[in-house]
Amino acid sequence: MSSWGYEKRRVRRIRKQLKDSTRWLQSYMHGGRAILVSSCTSALEMTAILADIKPGDEIIAPSYTYVTTVNSFALHGATPVFVDIDETTMNIDPECIEPAITSKTRAIVAVHYGGIACDMDSIMQIAKKHNLFVCEDAAMACTSKYHGRMLGTIGNVGCISFQEKKNFTAGGQGGALLLNDTSLIQRAEILYEHGTDRANFMRGEVEHYQWQDLGLNATLSEIQAAFLYAQLQRTEMINSRRLDIWHRYQIALAPLEERGKIKLAQVPARTTHNANVFWIRLTDARLRSSLIRHLKEANVQAYSQFMPLHSSPYGKVHGYFAGEDRMTSIAASQILLLPIHANLHHSEQSVVIQELLAFWGKAACED
Numbered sequence: 001m002s003s004w005g006y007e008k009r010r011v012r013r014i015r016k017q018l019k020d021s022t023r024w025l026q027s028y029m030h031g032g033r034a035i036l037v038s039s040c041t042s043a044l045e046m047t048a049i050l051a052d053i054k055p056g057d058e059i060i061a062p063s064y065t066y067v068t069t070v071n072s073f074a075l076h077g078a079t080p081v082f083v084d085i086d087e088t089t090m091n092i093d094p095e096c097i098e099p100a101i102t103s104k105t106r107a108i109v110a111v112h113y114g115g116i117a118c119d120m121d122s123i124m125q126i127a128k129k130h131n132l133f134v135c136e137d138a139a140m141a142c143t144s145k146y147h148g149r150m151l152g153t154i155g156n157v158g159c160i161s162f163q164e165k166k167n168f169t170a171g172g173q174g175g176a177l178l179l180n181d182t183s184l185i186q187r188a189e190i191l192y193e194h195g196t197d198r199a200n201f202m203r204g205e206v207e208h209y210q211w212q213d214l215g216l217n218a219t220l221s222e223i224q225a226a227f228l229y230a231q232l233q234r235t236e237m238i239n240s241r242r243l244d245i246w247h248r249y250q251i252a253l254a255p256l257e258e259r260g261k262i263k264l265a266q267v268p269a270r271t272t273h274n275a276n277v278f279w280i281r282l283t284d285a286r287l288r289s290s291l292i293r294h295l296k297e298a299n300v301q302a303y304s305q306f307m308p309l310h311s312s313p314y315g316k317v318h319g320y321f322a323g324e325d326r327m328t329s330i331a332a333s334q335i336l337l338l339p340i341h342a343n344l345h346h347s348e349q350s351v352v353i354q355e356l357l358a359f360w361g362k363a364a365c366e367d
């Protein structure tokens with residue numbers, strides 16, 4: 001038995017586990033080719049190579065996002081150019097993109113925060129006009145839709161996360177790269193195969209495989225792929241439970257918004273979302289830590305989320321904010337995430353709601 005025979009059998013066994021989830025993604029998402037990877041971050045790192053990012057290039061992204069949205073591009077020498085967000089969604093504000101474009105701009109990275117869609121029509125129009133690559137960071141947005149299309153299937157590529165905080169997980173870590181631009185498939189295959197033409201070898205097209213191009217190891221393990229497939233088959237159930245919780249919060253907390261205490265997300269017309277997070281924005285950001293403490297006393301864990309990247313130690317030196325930071329820093333200091341997950345019990349959610357109402361009830365009396 002040749003060692004090649006052994007290798008082929010081993011690779012085929014792993015691929016079989018990956019195939020079920022890959023097929024599911026390709027058919028459910030109605031996108032292009034899907035590649036299952038070890039994390040959304042790996043998908044973003046592959047994207048930077050596929051977009052041919054070189055030192056000195058610029059990418060346009062929101063500052064209110066997870067660090068790997070831009071670090072993946074910075075790894076290849078790109079300067080992150082941060083632009084402001086829309087206050088109703090916390091997503092990149094398309095109006096701020098065009099003024100930030102320079103002769104060095106290569107890509108726009110659109111993050112669908114909390115699973116709610118960016119204004120993709122405007123983003124795609126700007127990208128087309130200026131010949132820019134569009135990467136959708138759909139880490140949080142698997143199964144959310146924009147004008148009937150799944151998020152992650154609209155840009156040149158879409159990057160999805162199956163990390164533990166996302167709706168569907170591959171046992172803690174996992175991701176997918178959606179290749180909507182079919183001209184990227186061949187290079188992506190080589191990248192994924194650690195820089196070799198092993199895919200051709202596996203199909204019996206070449207006798208040996210060799211180092212052809214840049215590559216990395218972003219393979220999802222067999223166990224994780226099996227775990228993920230079980231989750232994906234429960235998509236409707238997971239999403240509907242999360243959406244019930246999301247809508248209940250939205251209705252129960254509306255009086256606080258009417259009283260001017262908080263702001264709630266607005267879901268853009270002709271989009272659907274997967275209720276990946278539920279956020280409120282405190283009109284008075286100074287109350288956030290006391291609200292967190294108040295909720296903690298009732299055993300409720302509420303969190304702030306991202307610190308703006310443009311004011312981070314690395315971001316300050318290596319990136320810049322283009323235009324005015326009207327919303328990003330303020331919104332980041334106001335936002336608070338409430339518990340939302342498929343196992344959150346109705347009575348547990350009641351406690352969260354009661355405590356939030358009580359917090360401002362008390363504050364109103366003390367005023």
Ligand SMILES: *Cc1c(COP(=O)(O)O)cnc(C)c1O
Pocket residue numbers: 038039040041042065066068069111137139140160161162163173174175
């Ligand atoms: C979770 C997340 C990531 C990173 O996903 P991993 O799978 O953990 O690498 C990237 N971007 C955003 C917006 C995220 O929420």
